[in-house]
Amino acid sequence: MRDIHVQDIIAAVKQAAITANYVIGPDLLAAFRRGLAEEESPTGREIFRQLIENAQVADRECVPLCQDCGLMVIFAEVGQEVRIVGGEFQAALQEGVRQGYQEGYLRKSVCHPLTRKNTGDNTPAVIHTEIVPGDRLKLWVVPKGGGSENMSRLFMLKPAQGWEGIKEAVVATVREAGPNACPPYIVGVGIGGNFERAALLAKKSLLRELGSPNPDPELAPLEEELLAAVNDLGIGPQGLGGRLTALGVHILMQPCHIASLPVAVNIQCHSSRHREVEL
Amino acid sequence: MPKDVRLTPPLTTADVLPLEIGDRVLVSGVIYTARDAAHRRLLELLAAGQPLPVDFQGQVLYYVGPSPARPGRVIGAAGPTTATRMDVYTPTLLRLGLKAMIGKGRRSPEVIAALKEYQAVYLGATGGAGALISQCIREAEVVAFEDLGPEAIHRLVVEDLPTIVINDCAGRDLYDEGLRRYARTA
Numbered sequence: 288m289r290d291i292h293v294q295d296i297i298a299a300v301k302q303a304a305i306t307a308n309y310v311i312g313p314d315l316l317a318a319f320r321r322g323l324a325e326e327e328s329p330t331g332r333e334i335f336r337q338l339i340e341n342a343q344v345a346d347r348e349c350v351p352l353c354q355d356c357g358l359m360v361i362f363a364e365v366g367q368e369v370r371i372v373g374g375e376f377q378a379a380l381q382e383g384v385r386q387g388y389q390e391g392y393l394r395k396s397v398c399h400p401l402t403r404k405n406t407g408d409n410t411p412a413v414i415h416t417e418i419v420p421g422d423r424l425k426l427w428v429v430p431k432g433g434g435s436e437n438m439s440r441l442f443m444l445k446p447a448q449g450w451e452g453i454k455e456a457v458v459a460t461v462r463e464a465g466p467n468a469c470p471p472y473i474v475g476v477g478i479g480g481n482f483e484r485a486a487l488l489a490k491k492s493l494l495r496e497l498g499s500p501n502p503d504p505e506l507a508p509l510e511e512e513l514l515a516a517v518n519d520l521g522i523g524p525q526g527l528g529g530r531l532t533a534l535g536v537h538i539l540m541q542p543c544h545i546a547s548l549p550v551a552v553n554i555q556c557h558s559s560r561h562r563e564v565e566l
Numbered sequence: 567m568p569k570d571v572r573l574t575p576p577l578t579t580a581d582v583l584p585l586e587i588g589d590r591v592l593v594s595g596v597i598y599t600a601r602d603a604a605h606r607r608l609l610e611l612l613a614a615g616q617p618l619p620v621d622f623q624g625q626v627l628y629y630v631g632p633s634p635a636r637p638g639r640v641i642g643a644a645g646p647t648t649a650t651r652m653d654v655y656t657p658t659l660l661r662l663g664l665k666a667m668i669g670k671g672r673r674s675p676e677v678i679a680a681l682k683e684y685q686a687v688y689l690g691a692t693g694g695a696g697a698l699i700s701q702c703i704r705e706a707e708v709v710a711f712e713d714l715g716p717e718a719i720h721r722l723v724v725e726d727l728p729t730i731v732i733n734d735c736a737g738r739d740l741y742d743e744g745l746r747r748y749a750r751t752a
């Protein structure tokens with residue numbers, strides 16, 4: 288067994304929450320630069336120019352990339368040979384979020400669903416934990432904006448609808464999101480599993496490096512087909528018209544019930560923020 | 567051809583009537599912020615026959631819930647939030663003389679009709695460019711509903727805040743125009 292102290296977990300989550308909100312990944316920056324070079328619409332190119340400058344200002348001045356610092360989602364992979372010591376694992380993750388949002392001057396965007404009273408510290412985060420082989424703890428710290436989450440959809444298709452039905456669902460979701468969820472998007476698609484698993488797959492697919500092909504040779508061409516279909520919509524950067532409505536479409540798939548074809552579409556705004564930490 | 571325009575509130579109909587979709591507008595001077603919760607309170611005050619904390623006549627409203635200011639800074643990140651959620655409240659504020667709104671995302675047919683009726687405009691700022699936009703903000707103070715935190719009404723002094731006309735006084739929509747130009751139908 289390998290011991291990991293909760294204080295180390297708190298510190299790691301706190302730092303990842305802050306960094307994720309200030310610094311965009313090199314893959315996303317590269318996609319903005321490609322957009323600046325390739326977008327046909329002059330207004331669209333101006334948007335890419337602003338997004339690149341925004342990333343530079345955020346990094347240099349320690350200002351969040353976006354004022355919506357998100358509801359925090361944490362994917363945790365806990366090695367089965369890890370022993371958490373010094374406190375509770377889930378509480379440590381929440382404490383890391385609390386400290387990160389306080390000390391990083393990040394906006395607290397979590398409230399009671401009915402009274403709308405703010406919880407004040409951006410907790411509770413949404414935590415997904417998996418037990419995996421090994422003696423490491425891996426955390427993906429993913430602040431997710433409200434605007435893009437609002438435009439995400441779940442479809443319980445009939446098996447007869449097949450790939451065409453999936454494609455229609457993805458295109459319809461992006462069409463409906465239109466300019467509202469801060470395009471250019473990254474579109475996460477979860478296929479299969481069941482009602483809740485499809486949504487989780489869609490969200491998890493967003494963690495893959497932008498611009499990298501899907502490692503599954505069955506899915507890689509399907510992603511390209513969906514990306515082309517989505518970009519044919521013409522929504523463009525910020526919805527002002529253009530070729531680049533999405534920077535990528537990511538699919539995760541797993542088997543489902545013989546009666547079902549669950550499909551979830553998780554819209555990610557261009558402010559795609561996530562940090563990976565290993566302890 | 568889109569025009570480059572500078573606007574400084576308070577605005578009159580003569581200021582906004584010549585604006586057309588796609589025009590690039592730099593906003594300077596005093597503007598006010600409000601988002602979901604503040605709108606709800608404003609309309610509750612009106613319904614109760616009570617005075618509003620801000621006179622919206624000729625004013626510009628920015629849909630934003632900024633992140634907290636680090637010590638020594640005016641404000642945190644301060645990009646636009648989705649305007650669509652404010653649609654149900656907007657015609658009432660336009661009736662009170664509001665002349666422009668800054669946000670991102672589509673407005674309802676009711677809001678677009680109200681913009682025509684009351685001669686006002688909806689301007690788009692770049693969503694997700696909150697750090698960049700914060701550099702245009704020179705002063706920020708809470709003027710109402712302080713308990714709402716990021717949703718409180720702030721009075722901002724801005725300089726050359728870059729926006730684009732999404733909906734003009736003629737009822738046109740830049741988002742529809744963009745689709746007409748770039749959509750490829752199978």
